[in-house]
Amino acid sequence: MILLIAILAGVLFGFLRAKFNHAAYQSLEIKHIWLVLAAYLPQFFMFFLPSTRSSIPAIWVSILLVASQVLLLIFIWINRKIPGGWLMGLGLLLNFLVIALNGGMMPLTPENAAHLLPKGSTITLTLGERVGSTKDILLEKSQTRLWFLGDIFLLPEWLHYPLAFSPGDVLLSLGVFWLFWELGSPNKKLEAIPA
Numbered sequence: 049m050i051l052l053i054a055i056l057a058g059v060l061f062g063f064l065r066a067k068f069n070h071a072a073y074q075s076l077e078i079k080h081i082w083l084v085l086a087a088y089l090p091q092f093f094m095f096f097l098p099s100t101r102s103s104i105p106a107i108w109v110s111i112l113l114v115a116s117q118v119l120l121l122i123f124i125w126i127n128r129k130i131p132g133g134w135l136m137g138l139g140l141l142l143n144f145l146v147i148a149l150n151g152g153m154m155p156l157t158p159e160n161a162a163h164l165l166p167k168g169s170t171i172t173l174t175l176g177e178r179v180g181s182t183k184d185i186l187l188e189k190s191q192t193r194l195w196f197l198g199d200i201f202l203l204p205e206w207l208h209y210p211l212a213f214s215p216g217d218v219l220l221s222l223g224v225f226w227l228f229w230e231l232g233s234p235n236k237k238l239e240a241i242p243a
Contacts, residue, residue: 049203049211054221058228065232074231076130083123087116094183101181110152113183117144132226139220146197146214153178153185155198156212161186163202164210184212 066073090112093100104112121144124137147154161173161184173179173186189195199212 049209050213050217050221051224054225055228058225061225062228062230062232065229066234069232069234071232071234074233076227076231078130079126080123083119083126087119087123090116091183095181106153106178109178109183114144114148114152117147130227131230132223135223135226136220137223139216139218139223142197142216142219143214144216146194146216147183149193150187150198151185154183154214155187155192155195156184157189157192157195157198157200158186160199160202160212163205164212166210 063073094104094109094112095101117140120140121137124133124140127133128137143154156179158173158175161179165173175186175188175191177186178184179186184199187195187198192198197215199214199217201213201215201218203209203211203213
């Protein structure tokens, strides 16, 4: 969700920046974009598609989530010189570390999990298990390796959208915003690195 917000905001402000400076919104050749698709497809089936997300065993969810993180790290390494690339890479690396060190899923504390449940919910969450059909695993801080890199942030309640996200998600989103913002730059030609 915050990544989608970063993309939309980056495109909007990038276009406004280009328009304000009477410049064209630039394009940028991204190398090996297929890696992003290959990383996203398993996540789509595991977390978003209702017919499959609850039927995939937790062990496969953890293996596929780690594998998709590796693909994203390879992609960003290949494209590390794009605007915001190093920030996206750092965010992805932090997410990869905390996921890999906590059984292949993103740790979520019981306190944050309680904020994500609808008011009056009777859903029971169990420590050490996957939270519903999400990428999260419910762990106490004391049980979590690098707990401060897990899903420790929550959207404000007034947004009425329950979402937890990590410091890595924040850095990744800032890097994505930066990329789309820079495409509206009037003064320099953005170039991709050779494959």
